[in-house]
Amino acid sequence: MPKESLYERAGIADVAEFYRTKFASDEVLDNRYFKALDRFDIRFARTMWVYDNVRAGSSVLELGCGAGMLAMLKRKGVALIGVDLSSACAIAARRNGYDATFAAELSRLPLPAASFDYVVSLDVMGHVEAEAKDAVLAEVKRVLRPGGVTLHGIECTDRTARKGYDEMSAAELRRFVEIDGHVGLEEEQEQAARFRKFFSQVAWQPRYALCLSSEEFLKQADRYGLPFEDDFLDYLRGLSFKERRAFDMAMGYVFGKVSDLNLRLPESGLYVLLKASDAPLGPFYNEHRDRRNLFSATAEAAVSAASTTTAANQLCLDRNLEVEFDDGWFEPNMLPPIARWMGQQAAVKFRAATVSEIRLDLTTHLPDLHALPLGVEIFLNGERLCAFSLRRYGWLELRVPVPADLGGRARGAFELELRTDRTWQPRPVAGETRDDRELSIAVCNITVRVKSET
Amino acid sequence: MAETEVEDILRQIRERVIAQQRSAAAGTAPLAANASANGDRRSAEVPTAGSSNRETTAQTLALISSYLTTTERAWDRLPPVISNRGGFVASVELWCKRQMKRATRWYAWEQVNFNAAVHQALRDLLPVLAAQQHELERLRAEGGALQTELERQQGELAALRAVAQATQQDDFSLTQNAQVITQLLAELREHDELLREEQRVCFKQISLETSEAATLEDRSRRKTETLLAELQRRLDEIEKK
16 A cells, blocks of 8 residues: 655645646746845845856756746856746746746656756755655656756755654645645755765755745744744734845845855755755865856846847837936836836936937726826926826826937936825735735836937 | 275385385385375485486386376376265265266366476376486497596506606616616726826836846946956967067
8 A cells, every 4th residue: 555645634736736636827937027136035045056057058958847937047048947836836936037938847857868967956856755755866866967067956854843744644734835846855965965865976055944035934933833932923914015025135235245155054944955966076066156147237138138128229228228217117017018016206228319208007996086186297208298197997008209409418317206196005905925015006118219329 | 986086096105115115125215205195206316427327317217207107197186976875865965066076066177287387297207207217228328438447547657656756766766776787887987097007107116127137237337348358458468478
């Protein structure tokens, strides 16, 4: 009689469906929408560790790709392939810019041997049962090219502080697994030992325990019962969206500095970053650090923008790496289409020789729009181009002509600014998401008609 | 002769009593309850309406007819001259009474004339009353028919009113349904319009992305061609060397 899996013991019959509900989302992770400042966001800290450790132009396979957290690796020109147990997650990752994705079990990868420079996983090995881990690592070793490196972010446990799976009652196990699906938590040394069975070189560092996002702190306290000071948790619960973002940025900054200084943190029993290879390993952090492509004003991006301009005599700002969206814009959402929500005021900075017309699509979900229209103003370099009242829902296509003399005075640098007369909170008392952003309108397809730079 | 008259009077009284008993049994107003032997009917009540009234009227006419037999027979008859005494006294009394009868004949004759006139009047009135009664019954029958027709029409009218009310309710429901359908249609159109707009924006975004991809592809192609040309140039240089 085959041994019952922990998923079955926890009452999870369809594991792929379980992960679809947990990790498939409409989140926009496409690298073309990535803001350079987000490299400090603790949410992207582990992604940045991978980003700084893969070679530009290499091939990367991500196991358990989810919605596509590694999509920003495309900025390094890598060939990015994803595999996930859930087909919905595979589709989401493909939508976010992965070159190819597959829905498959990690122990039976539908890929040829020795085909990747890097095999990466973040928050995956903790979801693989101990009995299945060796099969997964064998597949990792199979698909890695000789000298390839495998990079992992692995959730761990501390058996002195937390019960093992065999010690949990059925109800305790169900509660524990239902949180995130962790059925393969092992201690840090156990993880390292397992990798050593397959790779001659293994390095690991306890990370992602000291610096966590505000959401993660609360989850660890509320769901996993980790001891944090009550007043600290109360403080975190009271933070607004902007304050949470500031907290996460600070945490991410510290995380990055710990990496940059190559500081080894004490064991936490929570999480490790692990590198393994049959070839000698380079530095644990920043082995291939090159962040130039994260920023807008690179030569390559400039060429790209110029080419786009030449081709259609118009410049689309949405995904243009030369363009800078300020902090008045929130991260892009899939409405659909992919659009950026803004607060009461937001600006876009771009360069062009002259601008004759600006086009954009905008919409709002502001309640009571019929009773109280939303006032919108559009400025270019501080001069008001138009002002109107938005009285209906749905997408509005806006074409704003730009006075000829304005382009001349701008000297190629433009700042398009949108202002609205009020905002609203979409879910002011949402329980889990705590989305208390102050939103006004969503904007996409911002294009400017330009004259070619001579 | 006196015995014969007494017998007639008793017979008339019996007939009158029998007629009154019939009237009482029919549940009608008492007729001729106070009628005296001389036919006084001042207190007799006249029936008003209904089938029982029609019967009462017919009985009344029959009663009048029976009275007419009496008046026809006795309108010129005077009381007989009789005496309860006997012997000589009786002869004297009868002689006196005959003399007085002869002396008052002029007065009694007037009464006889009056009786004759009343009798003639009643006899002439009877067929008129019968005709009127007949006409009345005919009119009553017509009225009954009209009443029945009226009731039937009232029934039909009530049914029509019910139908009209139901139709009105149906009309109201139809109006309400029409309003709901109109509202749904408007919502559907609005939703459709929103979807169309969303599709337009999505297609526009795809178009822009495609344009960007084409531009990047063109740029990569040109870069590759440049690199290949450079490679070829270097190969040529190596071959020359």
